[in-house]
Amino acid sequence: MSTINQSGWRPTSPEKGEGSSDTFTGNRALMLEEPLIFEIGSNETTGVDFGEAPSGKSRLGGLERAKPINLPGLSEPEAVRHYTRLSRQNYAIDLGLFPLGSCTMKHNPRLNERMARLPGFADVHPLQPVDTVQGAFEVIHQLAHWLVTLTGMHSVAMSPKAGAHGELCGILAIRAALDAKGQQARKVILVPESAHGTNPATAAFAGFTVEDIPATAEGRVNLDALKARLGPDIAGVMITNPNTCGLFEPDLKAISDAVHEAGGYVYCDGANFNAIVGRVRPGDLGVDAMHINLHKTFSTPHGGGGPGSGPVVFSEALTPYAPLPFVERQGDHFILVEEETAGEHHAGSFGRMVAFHGQMGMFTRALTYILSHGADGLRQVAEDSVLNANYVLRAMEDVLDAPFAKSGPCMHEAIFSDKGLAEGFSTLDIAKGLIDEGYHPMTVYFPLVVHGAMLVEPTETESKATLDQFIGAFRSVAARAKNGEPALKSAPHHAPRRRLDETLAARKPVLAYKDAPKAEAAE
Secondary structure, three states: OOEEEOOEEEOOOHHHOOOOOOOOOOOEOOEOOOOOHHHHOEOOOOOOOOOOOOOOOOOOOOOOOOOOOOOOEOOHHHHHHHHHHHHOOOOOOOOOOOOEOOOOOOOOOHHHHHHHOOOOOOOOOOOOOHHHOHHHHHHHHHHHHHHHHHHOOOEEEOOOOOHHHHHHHHHHHHHHHHHHOOOOOOOEEEEEOOOOOHHHHHHHHOOOEEEEEOEOOOOOEOHHHHHHHOOOOEEEEEEEOOOOOOOOOOOHHHHHHHHHHOOOEEEEEOOOHHHOOOOOOHHHHOOOEEEOOHHHHOOOOOOOOOOOOOOEEEOOOOHHHOOEOEEEEEOOEEEEEOOOOOOOOOOOOOOEOOOOOOOHHHHHHHHHHHHHHHHHHHHHHHHHHHHHHHHHHHHHOOOOEOOOHHHOOOOOOEEEEOOOOOOOOOHHHHHHHHHHOOOOOOEEOOOOOOOOOEEEOOOOOOOHHHHHHHHHHHHHHHHHHHHOOHHHHHOOOOOOOOOOOHHHHHHOOOOOOOOOOHHHOOO
16 A cells, blocks of 8 residues: 655555555556545644534543544545545446345345335334324335245245345245244254255254255256255255256255245245246245345345345245234225234234334335236346356356256356466456456355355446456456466456455454554555
């Protein structure tokens, strides 16, 4: 990182990837080098003039600051420029293709954003009287209807905040159902190797013992191994479909039948629902519970620490145990049901997942997406996402190893491995090389069932021209890795920073700034 002293800029060594000695500032044209905010401002100055604070008795109870806070003082232009320059170093879906596999980073229609900002949605408060939020309740109720319709399930819990939260919701409902039957001895959840990594973590968090089910050579659940493990101690199975290898599980109905016959329940991780929405109803395959990532299938803002939304649909068998609250229509009025009612649905509810009902902004965006696409449009979402992924798969399989290419078409994402690269070259080198080409790398080293995995999900919102450009860059970098091009080992060369020691940064992060010699400072 370039630093500033009293005499101005202090250029740094290009060998460390910290700027460029070709320019006095370290800037590369409009790619601006940006130091830490502590290196820009001074602790002795401020960008705002304050008058003397009036004296008065402290109410901090002995918690007064003992020494200066030492925040740097910046003028308004300096502060705005600093954060704007930092924002320019972010990659975003509004800048280009975001090929992360298993994350569905697709374009968010601006129509959705406009609807979410309408008065009554954008400013709704969870403690408002019920009569003042009837429109919001109607949105939740209507979205719930379409989620149940699209999945072929019996009911839906709208309150879970994200995918893993939805998983926990489904597993807690399964546990409540087993407890109601007096089957507390069922303590084991089976999780296939091709499931999402959060699945075993969720089951363990809920108090279950987790056992793996191996995958076949084709990347799908080994049905025989699963059937052989079923017994009186099995609570259920958590299966991802389409799975993390980007493949549809054709034996899911047979799996569900076998698990049900053994007395267990079937949880389906619906994070990849966008690959089958409008084409397949999980309820028809015997699924008892499934979460839906609204930010994946129905194009709401993705991740970044929130907000998220992961509604869970339930079969008729699990509906009585679903969480509270839920919106119910009574005539032309909507109410929020917050207590179990004997003889009615949710009579055996395991309780609440959250203090309040859900994420209004996510609900508004998702319903807008559903209504604007219609039945034919949602079907096309699945078809185009699958078409784009297979286009990438077949365009790359002669350059990179594609372990499941012979298993038939993939679904929404294509998977490759580092098999066949030159000695000493790995998936990481390809990922870093793509940064120089202007792309955020695909998901790397996941799923774990594929050595050196590279998981690419182009999504349905990318054009053929965009995919062709990405494929060209991907092929070029892959060819360099196969040919053992030395320069690729030090990529990226054109990013604000060169290759860092990511393992050391993760294990020993430097979270506080101190004015130390460069040798002691973090990369």
